[in-house]
Amino acid sequence: MLKWIVIFLVVALIAAVLGFGVIAGAAASIAKVIFYIFIVLFVVVLIRNFAQ
Template identity: 65%
Template sequence: MLRWVISFIVIALIAALLGFGGIAGAAAGIAKIIFYIFIVLFVISLVMSLVRKV
């Protein structure tokens, strides 16, 4: 999932350099959403691994 975030950030940067503001904003927004989903899933998996060890 982190690869998707990196790819959308790269797309946003390339689009911003070429002057495509709408595409850059959309790609950056998608990257933010996927990143937050990744963080939530990471925290859930961390908590579940700690609970299973106890």
């Protein structure tokens, strides 16, 4: 999942450098959403492991 975050961030950076603001914003938003999903899943796994 972290691989996808990095891919979308790289796409956003390249699009921003080339002047494609809409594509850069969309890619950054997707990366942000995936990052938040990753954080939530990470916390759930930590809680489940400590509960055992």
